[in-house]
Amino acid sequence: MTGEAYDHLMAAVVLGVIFIAAVFIVPSLSYVNLLYMEQQQLQNIGLSAMKTILFDEGYPANWGSMHGTNMFNESDVKRFGLADSGDSSLYVLDPNKVQRLANNPLGNISYAKVKELLGLSGYDFSIVLRPLFNVARNVAIQRATNEQTATITWNANVSRQDGQPVPKAIVCPTVIYAVDLNPGFETRTVQSRTETDSLGRCQGSTVVSVTGNGKIKDVIVIFRVTVADRATIVVSSQDTQDPGDIAKINVVGDTIVLTLPEDVPGSNDARWITNIQLYNYETSVNLLNGSGTGNEYKLNYGSLILWSQAFAGLDSTEPGVLIITFRTETLGPGGRTLAILIGPWALWNQGGIMRFNPVPVGSGASASIERDVIIAGMAYVAELRLWKS
Amino acid sequence: MTEARKAGNQRSLKGQMRVIEAVMASLIVVSAVAFLYLFAATPSSQSQETSELEKIGHNVLHDMDEQRLLTRFVYNSEWTNLTSALFVSLPTNVYFNLSIYDVNGRAISHPLMQYGNNQVFVSSKAVASVAYIVPGYQTSYSPRVMVLKLVRG
Numbered sequence: 199m200t201g202e203a204y205d206h207l208m209a210a211v212v213l214g215v216i217f218i219a220a221v222f223i224v225p226s227l228s229y230v231n232l233l234y235m236e237q238q239q240l241q242n243i244g245l246s247a248m249k250t251i252l253f254d255e256g257y258p259a260n261w262g263s264m265h266g267t268n269m270f271n272e273s274d275v276k277r278f279g280l281a282d283s284g285d286s287s288l289y290v291l292d293p294n295k296v297q298r299l300a301n302n303p304l305g306n307i308s309y310a311k312v313k314e315l316l317g318l319s320g321y322d323f324s325i326v327l328r329p330l331f332n333v334a335r336n337v338a339i340q341r342a343t344n345e346q347t348a349t350i351t352w353n354a355n356v357s358r359q360d361g362q363p364v365p366k367a368i369v370c371p372t373v374i375y376a377v378d379l380n381p382g383f384e385t386r387t388v389q390s391r392t393e394t395d396s397l398g399r400c401q402g403s404t405v406v407s408v409t410g411n412g413k414i415k416d417v418i419v420i421f422r423v424t425v426a427d428r429a430t431i432v433v434s435s436q437d438t439q440d441p442g443d444i445a446k447i448n449v450v451g452d453t454i455v456l457t458l459p460e461d462v463p464g465s466n467d468a469r470w471i472t473n474i475q476l477y478n479y480e481t482s483v484n485l486l487n488g489s490g491t492g493n494e495y496k497l498n499y500g501s502l503i504l505w506s507q508a509f510a511g512l513d514s515t516e517p518g519v520l521i522i523t524f525r526t527e528t529l530g531p532g533g534r535t536l537a538i539l540i541g542p543w544a545l546w547n548q549g550g551i552m553r554f555n556p557v558p559v560g561s562g563a564s565a566s567i568e569r570d571v572i573i574a575g576m577a578y579v580a581e582l583r584l585w586k587s
Numbered sequence: 588m589t590e591a592r593k594a595g596n597q598r599s600l601k602g603q604m605r606v607i608e609a610v611m612a613s614l615i616v617v618s619a620v621a622f623l624y625l626f627a628a629t630p631s632s633q634s635q636e637t638s639e640l641e642k643i644g645h646n647v648l649h650d651m652d653e654q655r656l657l658t659r660f661v662y663n664s665e666w667t668n669l670t671s672a673l674f675v676s677l678p679t680n681v682y683f684n685l686s687i688y689d690v691n692g693r694a695i696s697h698p699l700m701q702y703g704n705n706q707v708f709v710s711s712k713a714v715a716s717v718a719y720i721v722p723g724y725q726t727s728y729s730p731r732v733m734v735l736k737l738v739r740g
Contacts, residue, residue, distance in 0.1 A: 209606040216613040223617065238635065245639075287653050289646060331675050360679035366671070426665075426672035427656050568643070568678055570650040577650055577676070 233563070236586075240321075240565035244584040247316050247323065248567045251582065252289055254279025262294030263450050267506045270298060270305030278307075278315035293574045294450060297542065299325065299554040303446045303457035303504075309555045318584075325554040326581040329430035330570070331364055332357045333423050337434040345413040348375065352434070353401035356394050356423055359579075363398030368424040370479070373404050373417065376472075376523045376536035380411040383472040383490055383536060385523050387482060415536035420519065422479055428577055431519065433540045444526055445469060445497060447541025452512040454485075454520065454542075456505045458497045471495040471505065472536065473523040476515060485509050490525045516575030543574070557583050640681065640715030640737040647676045648719040648735060661687060661731050662724035670700045677737070682707050684736040695731065703740060711738040 256279035258264050265271060282292040298307045313319070334355040341348045356367040373388045386406070394400045408414055418435040435441075443462040448455040454474065472495075474486040486507070488495035496502050512518070520541045525534055557564070564585035571580045651657040651672055660669040673683055682703025687695040708714060715737045723729045 205603060205606070209609060212606055213609050213613070216610065220613070220617055241635070241639075245642075287649075289650055290653065358675060358679050362679065364675060425675045426660075426668040426670075428651075428654075428672050428675055567639075569646050570676055572650060572653055575654075577654065 236563055237565065240563060240584055240586070241567075243318070243321065244323075244565040244567045244582055247318060247584065248569065248580075248582045250278070250316060251280055251325070252291070252569060252571065252580065253281055255281040255283040255292070256295070259283035260294070262292055262296075262298050265305070267304065267450055267453055267455050267504070270302070270307075272305070272307045272311045275307060275311065275315065278312050287572075289569060289571045291571050291573045291580075293542075296327070296552075296573055297448060300552055302448060303459070304448055304450070304455060312554075320587055321584055322587050323555065323582060323584045324557045326583070327552040327571075327573070327578050328359075328581070329432070330428055330577055330579060331367075331423070331425060331430060332359060332361075333421055333430065333432045335419075335421055335432060335434050337419050339417045341414060345415070346409070347405065347407040348414045348417055349403060349405050350417060350419065351401075351403040352419055352421075353399065354394070354421055354423070356398045356400075356425070363394070363396070364425055365394055365396045365398055366425075367394040367398065368392075369394060369400050370422045370424070371402065371404075372420045372422070372477070372479075373406060374420065374477075374521055374538055375406055375417040376415045376538050377408050378413045378415055378536055380413065383523065383525070384412075385473045385475055385521060385538065387477070416523075416538045418538050418540065420477070420540065430578075431576070435538075441537070441539045444524055444537050444539060445522070447520060447522060447539060449512065449520070449542040451508075452510060453506050453508045454512070456497060456522070458499065458503045466499045467526065468496055468498040468502075470525040471497070471522065472525050473521075475521040476509075476512070477519040477521050478515065482521070485512075518574070557585075562586070636713040636739065637715045640713070640739065641717050643678065643681065644683075644715060644717035644735045644737050645719065647673065648717065648733065651676065652719075652721065657719075657733075658721050658724045661721055661733070662727075662729075664697070666697050666700055670702070673700075673735075674702055677702075680740045682738050682740050684708060686734045686736075688732045688734065690730045690732065692732075703738070707738055707740060708736060714738050 254277065256275065257277035258274070260283060261275045264274065280291045280295045282290045300306060313323070336353050338351045339348055350373050352371055354369050356364040356369070358364060368391065370389060370391045375386055377384045377386060388404055388406055390402060390404060392400045392402055406414065418433060421432045421434065423430050423432070443459055446457045446459055448457070456471065458469070470490050471486065471488045472490045473484070473488065476483045476485055493502065495505070497505055522539045522541065524537050524539065526537050562585065564583050566581060566583045568579055568581045571578055648657060656672060659665065660672065669685070673685065677683060683701065685700040687697060689695060717735045717737070719733045719735065721731050721733065
């Protein structure tokens with residue numbers, strides 16, 4: 199009788215083990231299919247989200263600029279989309295909306311709000327905007343002790359995103375230097391042109407000089423790199439101070455908005471706008487010449503934290519690089535000096551990439567969708583990456 | 588007593604047999620399920636992949652057209668520029684082959700505009716083909732049909 203009970207007990211245990219093993223083994227047999235299905239599901243949701251982001255202009259249609267130079271309020275955005283409402287073509291994005299994705303002193307749209315408007319609960323995503331190709335560059339600036347001559351040596355390496363070199367790319371470096379004429383200020387440019395070799399490399403140097411009482415202050419180099427007339431812009435400088443610590447540059451419609459950053463080194467010191475130029479590769483237009491003193495063109499802690507001025511037709515100037523020269527305090531000894539800033543695009547800065555919610559390190563399955571887009575007349579790659587929360 | 592022990596042994600053997608039967612039955616069921624999974628239809632990725640490549644191809648041609656580069660390249664026979672523009676604009680793992688035809692389907696003479704060797708296009712299971720029409724250049728009406736074949740490497 200006892201032996202029989204043991205037999206039944208043993209049978210129950212063995213069957214239990216077999217059942218549990220089957221529960222784990224059978225799904226693992228279809229794991230590849232399940233993984234594939236999940237990937238496809240992510241891809242489909244990503245495609246749908248990307249379509250909304252690129253083709254929908256959102257509501258209100260001008261949500262990126264609807265608050266003008268006032269503080270942006272994201273709760274007024276009822277539908278999300280980056281398409282340019284003034285352009286019927288596909289894949290053309292509104293710069294005013296794209297600027298709201300970046301950290302913006304006039305207010306930006308939060309990741310949580312975009313996620314809610316896109317209906318992506320249960321998922322997370324990131325949006326990356328980058329140039330069509332990589333331009334790794336290096337600039338060395340050597341100033342003479344009297345500050346009347348500067349030798350600028352540069353090299354650039356043009357490659358695709360996978361590192362494959364791009365030969366015969368046309369590289370046009372534009373050296374921009376601020377001159378303290380004492381009295382007066384000036385921003386001057388020197389342009390050159392070269393081609394990349396079979397390894398995608400090129401280099402060159404330029405000597406700039408001033409005479410009389412003039413002194414060369416800040417120097418930056420804008421690289422315009424063109425492959426088959428598809429162009430990208432990157433900027434190089436030898437800044438001892440983060441340009442963002444001097445001022446933040448934004449454009450809302452036709453209005454240039456400059457704001458004083460808070461809680462950065464020297465944030466309490468005044469800055470004077472000495473010059474604003476609109477640079478369009480072949481031409482540069484002087485928009486404003488400041489005096490370098492007085493309150494009219496001044497950014498200061500307190501009531502002058504924001505400066506704005508409208509320039510007719512600025513919005514329709516595509517592509518337009520703003521070169522803004524400030525008279526500002528240096529962090530080191532030497533008193534006030536001139537500093538050049540490039541705006542309004544973060545894409546033109548040293549990093550050359552704009553990210554909206556970075557991808558978490560070590561995330562699991564994700565879908566990635568890339569599309570070429572046009573922002574302010576220039577081609578970029580927009581990448582959406584989607585993964586489960 | 589001996590009879591009772593014999594009966595007990597017989598029941599014990601029966602019990603063991605049942606366990607063995609149950610194990611064998613379970614193995615049969617599990618192997619049958621595993622066997623069926625071998626024949627389970629895997630969802631096809633080719634149509635999805637082709638559709639995505641078509642979207643990428645159309646997107647790139649459209650953007651070049653939007654920047655007024657496409658018509659210039661085609662009508663001024665700037666074939667090297669056209670190939671280079673596609674090379675930098677398409678994702679790095681996508682190979683392409685471009686052919687151009689007139690409205691009657693006659694091939695326009697041009698050098699090979701391709702990235703990736705022929706074998707890639709022959710061996711790939713998912714080749715996307717995008718047809719894009721450009722109507723003319725400046726004031727002249729002379730439509731060209733661009734056929735862009737894409738495969739993922």
